[in-house]
Amino acid sequence: MEILEMIEKAGVVGAGGAGFPTAVKLAAKADCYIVNAVECEPLIASDKYLCRTHAKEILFGALTAAKTIGASRIVIALKKTYREEIQSLEKAIAETKAPVELFKLAPFYPAGDEQTLVQAILKKSIPEGGLPLDVGAVVNNVASVYNIGQAVQGKPVTHKILSIVGEVAKPVVLTVPIGTALTDCLRRARPLLKEYAVIIGGPMMGRLVPEKEHLRGEVVTKTTGNLLVLPPDHYLVRHAAVPIEKLKKQAMTACLQCRMCTDLCPRHNIGHRIDPHIIMRNAFKENLLDDNAYLKAFGEAANCCSCGVCEMYACPMGLSPKRMNDYFKGQLKAKGLRLERNQNPQAIANIEHRRIPTERLVARLGLSQYENQRVTPVNVDPKKVKIPLSMHIGAPAVCVVKKGDAVSCGTLIGEKNGKISANIHSSIDGVVVQAEQGYVEIRKGEAK
Ligand code: SF4
Ligand code: SF4
Structure with a gap:
């Protein structure tokens, strides 16, 4: 069986949050393969644990994926403060002689944002609305890379x-x-x-x-x-509860136009057209959204990645440019409006001086x-699990088991449905007790 088929069969999808089917992503050719082990957001500890405990499996997955896309450069990116993780990966690289380099980033947020990461490694900005492939790279989260290695050994994602x-x-x-x-x-x-x-x-x-x-x-x-x-x-709970109508009023009345939100915006700084202060300035002109003269201002919202730097760190007034962008993104989509994309963005000079130290961000968030x-x-x-048939981007898997069926850990219970979809497997040994409404429920024990 071909490697891509094995990855597809095992139901591997982007484990870092997006859930894009990995076999589809790897059906491409690129010079550089990047393993994203940055663990972008503060406090999360799962990717670091994987790096400490499964370094050789990660290397195996990375070599497998890099071979599939024909990459000559393999990079594992992580923060230079991850000392134990670096030690563990360096030891594994030395023992296996794997041609893999570690790229150690300063601890800033959002270092693991795919577009920020690629720009930091390749010194090239991805076009607006584009993919790493547009500049010759493919990026997978480290947990996906581990799963790729498992998949080619016949082990599905469970x-x-x-x-x-x-x-x-x-x-x-x-x-x-x-x-x-x-x-x-x-x-x-x-x-x-x-x-x-x-x-x-x-x-x-x-x-x-x-x-x-x-x-x-x-x-x-x-x-x-x-x-x-x-x-x-x-604070994070109270902040999230503020309704959009109140945020709009705040934008119209309290924005100082200091442009801190724009100056610290990571997408603005890699050269994408996103100026949150302009969107805030124009908030009261929402009724002119369809007007071409205002499409530039509002259309930029589509380039926002919702990282939250503008509202959780930059804004001295506690305003919410990110949520305003989210709101306008929705409005633009509903009206089918789109700004032409910049295919050749250029990062600002000395971009590293505009980065947010993770430690400062954590303090600002009260964490x-x-x-x-x-x-x-x-x-x-x-004793039981309730497995959704849709945990990925694309069509939900089609259920292939019924109530009363005996299954083992790794049994196929949902079959991918079309090109952008993913297989789903049982994660325990047991019996199917429900198979409806998008879920398969399995309980431990023998079938009667
Ligand atoms: S959330 Fe704010 S800082 Fe982040 S990309 Fe969007 S506008 Fe820029
Ligand atoms: S940082 Fe806040 S006050 Fe300053 S321009 Fe942006 S939204 Fe307005």
Whole structure:
């Protein structure tokens, strides 16, 4: 079987959040293959754990993927502050003599943003709305790379490495079957408060669940990498609750036009046309969105990657350019409006002077007390799992099992449906107890 077929068969998708089918991404030719082990957002600890514990498997996955795309340069990118992880990867490189270089970035946010990362490594900016492939590179998250290595050894994606940090008695890094309830995972970390909020992902771009009751029904997917437990009155929770109409009024009345949001915007600084201060200035002209004269101002919102630097760090007035951009992005999409894309962006000179030190960002977010929490590794062995048939970009997989079927860990339960889709496998041994409404529920035990 061809390597791409094995990766497709194993259901490998982008594990860093996007969930794009990896076999489709690797069906290309590029000079440079980049493993993104930067772990972009503060506090997350899952990719670092993988680098410390599975360095040789990561190298194997990277060599496999690089061979597939014909890359002559293989780079693992991570932050220079990840001392143990660098040590572990350097040892593995020395022992295997793998032709892999480590690219050590300064600890800034968002170092792991694909476009920022490629510009830092290749010194070339990706065109607006483009892909790393446009400048000769393919990028995979380190957990996807690990899964690529497993796939070519016939092992499908069944488990996830997931850190739980924040307001907990025991910060953990779980190795957990996909489909495990998030409430089950959280119990292992022992939250310190009776009531709490959870961010699924990182503090800057993760999805906020404001009350623990709303976690019911949420499960570990192929893209879940971290849970951040917070007090319900934490700044991040209160900030996310402000409605868009109020944010619009704030933009119209309180923006100083100091342009700090634009000067620190990572996409602006790699040369993309995104000037959040201009969008804020024009917020009161929303009714002119269709007017060509204003399309330049509003159309730039499409180049925003929602990293949150502008509103969580840059703005001295506590305004929300990111959420205004998100809002206008939605409006532009609904009206089918699009600014012509700049195919030849150029990064500003001395770009490194405009980068946000992660430590300062953590302090600004009110998260310093959770920084550098040491995570304990724990294997989770749930009695049941509820596996979604859609954990990826593209069409949901088609269920191929029915109630009462006996399955083992690794049995195919959902078959990819079209080019952009992914296979789904059982993550435990057991019996199918439900197979409907986009989920397959499996319980441990024998079939009757
Ligand atoms: S969220 Fe703000 S800082 Fe980030 S890309 Fe968008 S405009 Fe720029
Ligand atoms: S940083 Fe804040 S106050 Fe300054 S221009 Fe941007 S939104 Fe306005």
